[in-house]
Amino acid sequence: MNETKVVKNPSGVVNLTPHTVKIVSDGVEYVIEPSGMVARVSAVYNEAAPARQLPNVTFVTREFGEVEGLPEPDGNMYIVSGFVLAAVEASGDVRMDVVAPDTGPTAIRDDKNRILAVTRLIYPNFG
Numbered sequence: 001m002n003e004t005k006v007v008k009n010p011s012g013v014v015n016l017t018p019h020t021v022k023i024v025s026d027g028v029e030y031v032i033e034p035s036g037m038v039a040r041v042s043a044v045y046n047e048a049a050p051a052r053q054l055p056n057v058t059f060v061t062r063e064f065g066e067v068e069g070l071p072e073p074d075g076n077m078y079i080v081s082g083f084v085l086a087a088v089e090a091s092g093d094v095r096m097d098v099v100a101p102d103t104g105p106t107a108i109r110d111d112k113n114r115i116l117a118v119t120r121l122i123y124p125n126f127g
Contacts, residue, residue, distance in 0.1 A: 004029050015079045016069060021101055022117035024108060029117065032079060039069040039080045041087045066091075073097050082122070089124045099123055 004024070008031045015021050015032040016039040023030040042065035050059060067087050070078065078098050080088070085100035099121040101107075108117040 003027075006031060009033055012075065013077045013079065014071075016084075017079060017081055021079055023101070023121065024117045024119055037069055037071075039067060039078070039084045041084055042066050042068055070095075070098065079121070085122060085124055089126060092126075094126055095124060 004027055006029045013032055014035050016037055018034050018038050021032045044063045045060045048059040048061050080098055080100055082100045088095055088098050101118040102120045102122050103115055106119045107115050110116055
């Protein structure tokens, strides 16, 4: 029986999400706890016209802005949400130190489809 080696908070990896990230690969489970800092994408909301189907509901439009809470490159790898990674890609700021968990079909899920761990990370795609 093969035992999985657990590596907690590997040096040089900073989790900028509010969730523990678990990565399982080749018999190793990396467990990266939240750093306490969270990278986010700013947003501006503007009130919009109501819809006749839901007259008592307020509608808004949303415009996304800059990535906030992402340190400058310093030799660390930063784990962010897929949404933040997409904003980094869209900004044109080439950052190969920023990655996101791949929560697609290779993710390990429980019987309620909740993600338990991922098996790979996503680098930004700058085309």
